[in-house]
Amino acid sequence: MFTEKQIEELNEAFKNLTPTEIIKKALEFSGDAVVTTNFRPYEAAILHAVSTVEDKIPVVWCDTGYNTPQTYRHAEQVIKDLNLNIFLYVPKQTSAHRDVVLGIPSIDTPEHDLFTEQVKLEPFRRAMEEHQAKVWFTNLRQGQTAFRNTIGVFSLSKAGVLKVSPFYYWSDDKLDMYLEENNLPNEFKYFDPTKALENRECGLHA
Structure with a gap:
């Protein structure tokens, strides 16, 4: 378990290092690691960077069951191209069933909290x-x-897991270059049903 002071020290020490250097350092702490993805824009970068170090x-x-057709096609392409060791987790209730009994509720309602729990938080846990x-x-x-x-690059999850964001300081323009240099696809027709706005947290990280 890391202390807040240790996290601060890591962030200071690794602020200017490359994603590959950050990934390698994180794996020195523990080989029990995962990378999470929802195949939103620019996800191919983190998947490529991590799987290049540890395939x-x-x-x-x-x-969530509510992704766009474009996102599903993009996911299939990235999984195949990078030969990812993918583990798929889906809600316990189908989206068709939920659409009948709950739908996608308005934001900031108890029903939306339940929706988020069902489609994102429970599968993640x-x-x-x-x-x-x-x-x-x-x-x-x-x-x-x-x-x-x-x-920062390093933080702690609610459960105390070391969370690592190798591209934390990167801009969209810089990530565009990374994708082009590594012949990686991108896809912008992405939909997150737990967010009304792009800058809203869904509860997974905050």
């Missing part, structure tokens, strides 16, 4: 419990939300 790392995909990861790679970046502006 058998479990890739956890919590699919199930995934983390099964993999028992001590290191969690994700593609959080500075500027995405107010909360994410405060965390």
Whole structure:
């Protein structure tokens, strides 16, 4: 378990290092690691960077069931191209059933909290419990939300897992170059049903 002071020291020491250097350092702490993805824009970068260092790392995909056709096609392409060790987690109730009894409720209502729990939080907890990861790679970046502006490259999850965001300080333009240099696809027709706004947290990270 890391202390807040140790996290601060890590963030200071690794602020200017490359994603590959950050990933390698994180794996020195523990080989029990996962990388999570929802195949939103620029996810191919984190999946490529982590799997290049550790090709058998479990890739956890919590699919809400509400992704666009473009996102599903993009996911299939990235999984195939990078030969990802993918683990798919879905809600216990189908989206068709939920659409009848609940739908996608308005934001900031108890019903929306239940919706978020069903389609995102419960599958994610199930995934983390099964993999028992001590290191969690994700593609959080500075500027995405107010909360994410405060965390740095290294942070701790609610459960005390070391959360690592190798591209934390990277801009969209820089990531565009990374994708082009590594012949990686991108897809912008993405829909997250738990968010009304792009800069709103869904509860997974904050």
